[in-house]
Amino acid sequence: MNIKDIAKLSGVGVSTVSRVLNNHPDVKKETRDKVLEVIKECNYVPNNSARILKSNNMKHIGVLVKGIFNPFFSEMLKIIETGINDIGYTMILHHYDTNSLGGNEGEVLISFIKEKRLQGVICLGGNFSKIEEERFEEIEIPIVLTSVDSHMKINTKLFSRVCIDNKKAAYEATKYLIEKGHEHIAIMLGDEFDAGVSNRRVMGYMEALDEYHIPINKDYIVMGGYDFEPAYESAKKLLTASPEITVLFAISDIMAIGAGKAMSDLGFTVGKEISLLGFDGLNIGKYYTPALTTIEQPGKQMAEDCIDLLVQLIEEKEANQNIILETRLIERKSVCNFKG
């Protein structure tokens, strides 16, 4: 009897059982009660990770993170790390920066797996669509990709995936802005090399504009490098060159905050004279002035699903899966109606 059996009998994931065992507040009362009942019925005594580890060899799960600065990934990472420890594995973390790679992310992944002798890998972000299948022939461990594009052509013989529908999310976001009366809608993507989510999100943006017969203006599509500073600079340039723009949709909350600063510095009151829409649903957005309207990704659930799925895959209880989760618009104060 172990934590995975308890999870199975309770009809929940191992990460939920772990949260109940660790007295984590973030579990529904009925779920908690159910898990505790199963634990009691089974006379289950939780192992601590020390004991698990002493009786086994070191077992490693790798986590490969794209990009140096991404608080959305940081928040997911903490959930993933806790989950990995709870099932008696050790997390090996590796960040990489695509600019230094010429886009060869598949090689990074392969080296990581071979060097670190992993039992499984979770990749946060990245673009693995160009991977050559034969390079993966020797790799026998399960790989779960998350926060990558949902339509990327990946081979489910090689990978599992937990993600959102990036195109749909951006389509709905743009539609929301159009319905608020905006027509001069700019979008700020990450970077040009980001063939993952940026591509899909800009396609969703274009689809919505097209549906409402709003002409697509390529000057309205700019890059913000997924960080405050480049987003600030990019927004300043954009809004100076095209002052008719009434709203900017930034595909990360961090870029939205950087762009918001540019708006203030140019003399606009965000949420009154100009609108700003973010993406991710970071906690910081709630405390930003004005509170940031954003598209929330279910980061916590994505992280938990990654762990639960990876455990199943390692134990060969599941075949590779492609899990797509829902996003949600959080309306706060940074988007106003267009007052023409």
Place this chain on the structure above:
Amino acid sequence: MNIKDIAKLSGVGVSTVSRVLNNHPDVKKETRDKVLEVIKECNYVPNNSARILKSNNMKHIGVLVKGIFNPFFSEMLKIIETGINDIGYTMILHHYDTNSLGGNEGEVLISFIKEKRLQGVICLGGNFSKIEEERFEEIEIPIVLTSVDSHMKINTKLFSRVCIDNKKAAYEATKYLIEKGHEHIAIMLGDEFDAGVSNRRVMGYMEALDEYHIPINKDYIVMGGYDFEPAYESAKKLLTASPEITVLFAISDIMAIGAGKAMSDLGFTVGKEISLLGFDGLNIGKYYTPALTTIEQPGKQMAEDCIDLLVQLIEEKEANQNIILETRLIERKSVCNFKG
């Protein structure tokens, strides 16, 4: 000839050599030139970590992080992780939350070292002053503490430390506020169990008030839990109960941002009608409205010093050290003069 020899010959740390090798922009030109010259003279060919790892057993450096959400630590972690990889080690990361431990952080550290078979450990945050020396008798690996209090009674037979002078930093911050004309100065600490930095910072605050003959009001000392939400709630309660307060000094930028939202919600314009001072020097503070005045910790240098020192300790080239780095006041827009 390896990266450490190059570092020694160039008179810089291994992390600097690594940044030069990786073409990182953040190295002074003269330093870069010097390192490149030494590399050339020695005909040094950098190993990639794959080769190093294949020729050795896995070598692990543990990083133990206190607290679940702390962007200051996240920023340091990335530098530490890169540094660890560059010297051919693998980073094993573990977060822990003190609330679930009853404050027994020494035991967490001991288990971590034993379970993960580490060659060295870096601890970010935490309070190890109560550690019983005999519990550490079996531990022979080097331990570097960072972001802990500089005056904590620790045993340099057991630990090295890289930190700031927390009391002095808070004293200077409070003095700055007093010299801006403020007398009703509140301080927001982390949590009551945080015997590490909170204690020393509140002592610096009190020392400055005392020096200027300003009475210490214990209602002005509140807890903000190092996160947005508890800081928001705590600030709202504080400012409602004591409306005479003209400035809040929060000992983390994240708490300052949470408290700033409470100020806005209560109808104050931050930086005009009420003042707000942070601590850490996070990037986000620059893009906050109004831009956050804060005490900057040298997080990057702290991280680099940790790695450089740990390498020396692992190779038994150095005895334990206690490195104290300088903080710096960054004046932006969130603190104004008191207009009585």
